[in-house]
Amino acid sequence: MNVLEKIVTSVNNFSKSERKVADVILANPQTTIHSSIAALAKMADVSEPTVNRFCRRLDTKGFPDFKLHLAQSLANGTPYVNRHVEEEDGPEAYTAKIFESTMAALDTARQRVDIPMINRAVDVLTQAKKISFFGLGASASVAHDAQNKFFRFNVPVVCFDDIVMQRMSAINSAEGDVVVCISHTGRTKNLCDIAAIARENDATVIGITAYDSPLAKECTLVLSLDVPEDTDMYMPMASRVAQLVLIDILATGFTLRRGSKFRENLKKVKDSLRGSRFEKKDFVS
Amino acid sequence: MNVLEKIVTSVNNFSKSERKVADVILANPQTTIHSSIAALAKMADVSEPTVNRFCRRLDTKGFPDFKLHLAQSLANGTPYVNRHVEEEDGPEAYTAKIFESTMAALDTARQRVDIPMINRAVDVLTQAKKISFFGLGASASVAHDAQNKFFRFNVPVVCFDDIVMQRMSAINSAEGDVVVCISHTGRTKNLCDIAAIARENDATVIGITAYDSPLAKECTLVLSLDVPEDTDMYMPMASRVAQLVLIDILATGFTLRRGSKFRENLKKVKDSLRGSRFEKKDFVS
DNA sequence: ACGCAAACTGTAATTTAATTACAAGATCTT
DNA sequence: AAGATCTTGTAATTAAATTACAGTTTGCGT
Numbered sequence: 001m002n003v004l005e006k007i008v009t010s011v012n013n014f015s016k017s018e019r020k021v022a023d024v025i026l027a028n029p030q031t032t033i034h035s036s037i038a039a040l041a042k043m044a045d046v047s048e049p050t051v052n053r054f055c056r057r058l059d060t061k062g063f064p065d066f067k068l069h070l071a072q073s074l075a076n077g078t079p080y081v082n083r084h085v086e087e088e089d090g091p092e093a094y095t096a097k098i099f100e101s102t103m104a105a106l107d108t109a110r111q112r113v114d115i116p117m118i119n120r121a122v123d124v125l126t127q128a129k130k131i132s133f134f135g136l137g138a139s140a141s142v143a144h145d146a147q148n149k150f151f152r153f154n155v156p157v158v159c160f161d162d163i164v165m166q167r168m169s170a171i172n173s174a175e176g177d178v179v180v181c182i183s184h185t186g187r188t189k190n191l192c193d194i195a196a197i198a199r200e201n202d203a204t205v206i207g208i209t210a211y212d213s214p215l216a217k218e219c220t221l222v223l224s225l226d227v228p229e230d231t232d233m234y235m236p237m238a239s240r241v242a243q244l245v246l247i248d249i250l251a252t253g254f255t256l257r258r259g260s261k262f263r264e265n266l267k268k269v270k271d272s273l274r275g276s277r278f279e280k281k282d283f284v285s
Numbered sequence: 286m287n288v289l290e291k292i293v294t295s296v297n298n299f300s301k302s303e304r305k306v307a308d309v310i311l312a313n314p315q316t317t318i319h320s321s322i323a324a325l326a327k328m329a330d331v332s333e334p335t336v337n338r339f340c341r342r343l344d345t346k347g348f349p350d351f352k353l354h355l356a357q358s359l360a361n362g363t364p365y366v367n368r369h370v371e372e373e374d375g376p377e378a379y380t381a382k383i384f385e386s387t388m389a390a391l392d393t394a395r396q397r398v399d400i401p402m403i404n405r406a407v408d409v410l411t412q413a414k415k416i417s418f419f420g421l422g423a424s425a426s427v428a429h430d431a432q433n434k435f436f437r438f439n440v441p442v443v444c445f446d447d448i449v450m451q452r453m454s455a456i457n458s459a460e461g462d463v464v465v466c467i468s469h470t471g472r473t474k475n476l477c478d479i480a481a482i483a484r485e486n487d488a489t490v491i492g493i494t495a496y497d498s499p500l501a502k503e504c505t506l507v508l509s510l511d512v513p514e515d516t517d518m519y520m521p522m523a524s525r526v527a528q529l530v531l532i533d534i535l536a537t538g539f540t541l542r543r544g545s546k547f548r549e550n551l552k553k554v555k556d557s558l559r560g561s562r563f564e565k566k567d568f569v570s
Numbered sequence: 571a572c573g574c575a576a577a578c579t580g581t582a583a584t585t586t587a588a589t590t591a592c593a594a595g596a597t598c599t600t
Numbered sequence: 601a602a603g604a605t606c607t608t609g610t611a612a613t614t615a616a617a618t619t620a621c622a623g624t625t626t627g628c629g630t
Binding site: 065071096116141145149252 | 356
């Protein structure tokens, strides 16, 4: 685990002064690595030994060693730390923070994702007679996106964001059909119902949802994505991006399973768009 | 250019003793970063000032600064590269690759994003009488997502993925209205038309699209996101994730601009969902 | 509420590390 | 071969980091 993440995760173990140090470092990590312990102590308004103790708490040998670790963290292109947006942030600040926390979320999702389960999901999807994507609210757009990907595979795909349509569709499902239910929390009652109905009608139900949620209990197969979400904004952000990436992964797995000649087909679909677009040569800037 | 490469390329400019230092460092860079100048001098069988001069020749401020640069070079295993999925990839491989290339795409997007332009877009959006989000194909789900975010702000928001509806909506737009057109390539003819119509009717048109595309020409304000896309898969993946993050940024900018009491409102919207959900306590696993 | 113990934080002293100044030696040029 | 320049090391100086210690705060049990 890199030092920046470590600071963020162990922020609760810090004492008051140590937290001041942590704040200063997180706010300007790049300048920190070029500062002396005295300069940093002054910025954080604490004494030098406090900074030193802070470094040791993070399992480094001292301040210079800490700077080395910090430099390495920063070198990884990005400090992927889940920093929260704050009231007084300007455009640069919130833009950077949102990019970074999204990337951080993807990073944790990547680490936690259950690959054998993905493989099983791909299995199921490749053998499906019909695939349905259901989501409500923010997850509806994820379902739409999934439809947009999978319909290219020349498999019957449906996608509804209307509860009644979802319900009717679920009741009509049969063995060999696959229903994918998307919900970050997994607590949306209507969607749990849909999953249950689909299962009663012998469909295979894949849940893209939180592990151990009510929805998860109704599914044949659960792909869980527990990513940290900045709840201060009251909007699903990182979670939904992770869901989309998961859809990409399932779609990719699907095409790989089908082999290379199937890929030709995708190219055709893409080429079919040509008529609706300005060719590059059409357009002279 | 990283320090290690620099040492290798400028090996000819070094003096005899400096080359000894270079050799020792290249032989064991990892131990170097944890050594003092004295230890390194001894290993290279030179004096301490020689090591110091060596560091300065490499455009660093001194030995500690040199170690910092070296640490960064070593950390730079370029962790998030845009690796393409290949035919023979198994589930672990393609899962990792898709996560990584998405993150790499976000990283480049973050570097290239035009922050003043974002700020202007936020300006325009906060003052809008009505906001419309239009996208076709894969971008339609991004438009949906944007609607899902912005309608929470209690601003009139519409979103159409039907060309005819888009057209009618664009014709009805008026001064003070904002139309957001989303298209990765910016070459979709229908969407260019929509942008043009909206502008003719005095609406402000924001384009989330490629810089210098036909669509960009029709917009009052362009937010361009040129991210690398794995075209082998014939599906928009990374580009669409970047678009979503941009939507998140705009939405966040919007809420920040409106101030903290506005945030209360968002909380209410979120709380309104409670009735449709299983409470955590309802559910005993 | 009071007093004791533990933890936190800062000041000052000490140690360690890095840099500078300078002088001796090597190398190159004419 | 002699002057000049560049290279290298020794010793002195300065800067930085760490340790030891003491005052203060905080929390807990009586």
